[in-house]
Amino acid sequence: MEALPRETIVDVLENRLREDIFTGRHPAGTLLPPERELAEGYGVTRTTLKHAFGRLIQAGLLETRHGVGTRVRDYARLGGADLLPMLVRHSPDWIGEIFEVRRSVGALIAERAAARATDGQKAELRTLLAAVGEAEDTDAVQLADVEVHRALARATGNRVYALLTNTLFNAYLPVRTALAGPFTDPPAARARLAPVVEAVVRGNQRAAHRAAEAYLTATERIMLEGLA
Structure with missing residues (x-):
């Protein structure tokens, strides 16, 4: 507790x-x-x-x-974006707008990561993805998933993407427990995220963009159902 x-x-x-x-x-x-x-x-x-x-x-x-x-x-x-956590605590209506940015920015980050990730970063992504499937409970899966996205942002080589990723995660921390739907089953969570990592590791920018869009859309739907 x-x-x-x-x-x-x-x-x-x-x-x-x-x-x-x-x-x-x-x-x-x-x-x-x-x-x-x-x-x-x-x-x-x-x-x-x-x-x-x-x-x-x-x-x-x-x-x-x-x-x-x-x-x-x-x-x-x-x-600035640092106000988002406060605004979400004030009104969950902000979550929908945060998710819209999450989709567009997340897909772009995956595409850039596929183009720029080093061999070391690709190895790190594989390790972090495995941790998602091996996590012990919903909370640990959610945190492991976050670390994959932080690593994707770092792999772009653009520090602004990394900071923006942190900001978006911080924004919905106030309602995090209501957004746990996609992370209740560790193997399923890993399987859902795997196509993004695999496309980045292969260096396929178009596939990474499509996979990230599909992942972010699917998890958003599950999260919003949990909020409802």
Whole structure:
């Protein structure tokens, strides 16, 4: 069993402020009320409020200017992909859009990996694929599958693909347990992913693209059924 997270009052306030921003209670572009008023409204100290503000500023949801106050940033226009995990926690509707990007980017990564993978990277992919089929439980299969995709991204030789892959995985971690459908049967999970690795190892770019598209479409369907 996983230990339950222990939330502090700062954690609770951060989550509440974030939800109030995403739901429009504090609209993008507007100044938040003065700190004293806001702290009283949420029933916390100004010190707690400042700590929560610091986290949300770092996340790109707020910005503070001396003498002006704290403003809600237009995250939809100015934000980056690092906001995706927060947005998914706010609304699972984001999952569909993440999967759309996952399909297109994943197929491109497989194609690039087929063109550029070194012999060492091909050997690593075979090893990681075998680990998927040998994993002991659903959670281990899911994590082993993730490592195959990270290795595919590295094999492209493009570090941006690797970072983007990490971002997409981080984005649906908040609902990960509901997305475990494709990973309940280790041999089946390995067989589903094997055509992608095999095409990359052969250096067949077109086959790798097609195999990745088929894999990502099939697993997406199973995952979305689990969410439903």
